[in-house]
Amino acid sequence: MTTADPGGRRPVVDLSEEEARRRLPLKWGVPEGVLPAWVAEMDYAVDPVVLDAVRGMLADGITGYPPDGWDAGLATSYAEWSARHFGWAPEPEAVHPVVDVTAGVRLVIDVLSDPGGVVFPTPGYNAQHGLARVTGREEHLLEVPATADRAEIDLDRLDRLLADGARTLLLTQPHNPWGRAFTRAELEGVRDVVVRHGARVVSDEIHAPLVLPGAEHVSYLSIDGTHDHAVAVVAASKAFNTAGLRCAQLVVPDAAARRRLAEQPMSRNDSWSPLGAVAARAAYEHGDGWLASLVERLDQQRALLVDLLAEHLPEVRMRPVEATYLAWLDASAYGHDDAAAVALERGRVKLSPGHAYAPGSTGHVRLNFATSPERLTQIVERLATAWV
Ligand SMILES: Cc1ncc(COP(=O)(O)O)c(C=O)c1O
Structure with a gap:
């Protein structure tokens, strides 16, 4: 604990x-x-609490490679933080550090998604526009109609794109730049369509701590029936302004998916920084x-x-x-x-x-x-x- x-x-x-x-x-x-x-x-x-934690680590001269599972306390910290803030928490063994959110999303698509297109709600975070391509997949845009007063995921279009062969939905929850925090009902609608087609969801939840009064964050993984097909990618870095310290976390509830990720060759070199892990843990525990x-x-x-x-x-x-x-x-x-x-x-x-x-x-x-x-x-x- x-x-x-x-x-x-x-x-x-x-x-x-x-x-x-x-x-x-x-x-x-x-x-x-x-x-x-x-x-x-x-x-x-x-x-200052986050900076002090990083300073303390440097004062101890900890600058070596992080071994796999180094700072295992980070996983428990995240789980407890998620329970406090969102009323839902993964098992700590589901939480694994990764260098950043972009790399985490890429890794999950690369390793876990079937070949086939990636559905990308658009307008969407600029760096993620290239993700389908670098994983050797086609990008299928799921546009918000410009006239809509509220940006909502078009489930009929999602259904058609998956029926036509796309295999992964790259969800961003909350969404940048729609500014939306999708509701439980909306996410259940997404789940129903995804499950019907046996597809996958990668849920980028980097903005979760930044839900403003009037809305709430619902993790896609807190929806029943999502653990077999979804991974969330989370981080303290956006809310705590520490993007340069390089540590995000994958939340992978499915044990078989965790094994496949763990078997990846070392040449992927997607290790995180201990500085980022220490900063994230301080943010989750004391922020x-x-x-x-x-x-x-x-x-x-x-x-x-x-x-x-x-x-x-x-x-x-x-x-x-x-x-x-x-x-x-x-x-x-x-x-x-x-x-x-x-x-x-x-x-x-x-x-x-x-x-x-x-x-x-x-x-x-x-x-x-x-x-x-x-x-x-x-x-x-x-x-x-x-x-x-
Ligand atoms: C939705 C979203 N995902 C990922 C990132 C980038 O995260 P990272 O620097 O951890 O790759 C951003 C940055 O603003 C973002 O808005």
């Missing part, structure tokens, strides 16, 4: 621009004067007090974004954001061929371009609102100058 101490409330601390440039070199690697609201990292200092402050802040930022858009960019359409700190904005009413390019050129704001998430969506952008209220205000004001 672990000695989980979720700890008291700790505040979210905003990074100054100088700190952000140093600590988030990808996101803030933009020219002077440009405001970055693109890649999914937050302009907040890492929870609740910081995470509660984070969710409160993101809820405020979400409300501020709605107000700012209403005031400065009334023609922008944004579906309600239930989870994540990423808003999918339809700015096509302003008539620009590439809204993100115009935002950068004229507004000096770097956004993620819509076409990276859905082919042809050049009027859309993804905006990261995990920053200070002042910076978010500046971002929207600049977008208004650029687009209107």
Whole structure:
């Protein structure tokens, strides 16, 4: 057993621009004067409890290879964390570290999925657009109709794609960039279709800790009848801003699937970093007090974004954001061929371009609102100058 101490409330601390440039070199690697609201990292200092754990490990000089199963306590920590937050937990033996979520998803498709297409709800996380191809499979897009007020999985289309030979659904729950946390009823609908076709689900749940007030996270694996065909890929790294430390976790409830993964040759070299494992364990055991402050802040930022858009960019359409700190904005009413390019050129704001998430969506952008209220205000004001 672990000695989980979720700890008291700790505040979210905003990074100054100088700190952000140093600590988030990808996101803030933009020219002077440009405001970055693109890649999914937050302009907040890492929870001191997590940093202390990593510092402690380095102070002990632990820098060697992690043996298989090293820090077995991580699995128990995750299971206990999942029980506290989601009311459902896997058996600890189902939880295995892997280098990151992207690699975990790729590994599961490679090893466990039958040959055949991968169904990918679209718009979808840009790095995952290439996953089907690198696993030697065809990608089948499952689009959300642009007119829908709520982004929902089209079960009839999923049914047709699986009937036509696709073998895997790459679910993202909660979804980036739809901003949806799918409900139990929706996931049961997905399960029914998948089971009918004997297909697989890989459920990327990296954004699960970032479900905002008004919604809840339901793990696909908490749905009855999913353990024989599904794997979840989870991580503390997105919610705790530690993506560079390299550790995610696979949740594989099916023992036969675990054996197949364990038999993979060493040449795959998909080992994780002990730094990431220590950070994840500290987050799961002691991070609740910081995470509660984070969710409160993101809820405020979400409300501020709605107000700012209403005031400065009334023609922008944004579906309600239930989870994540990423808003999918339809700015096509302003008539620009590439809204993100115009935002950068004229507004000096770097956004993620819509076409990276859905082919042809050049009027859309993804905006990261995990920053200070002042910076978010500046971002929207600049977008208004650029687009209107
Ligand atoms: C849905 C989703 N999956 C995976 C990732 C990347 O995770 P990792 O860095 O662990 O590969 C992201 C990053 O933002 C994401 O949004």
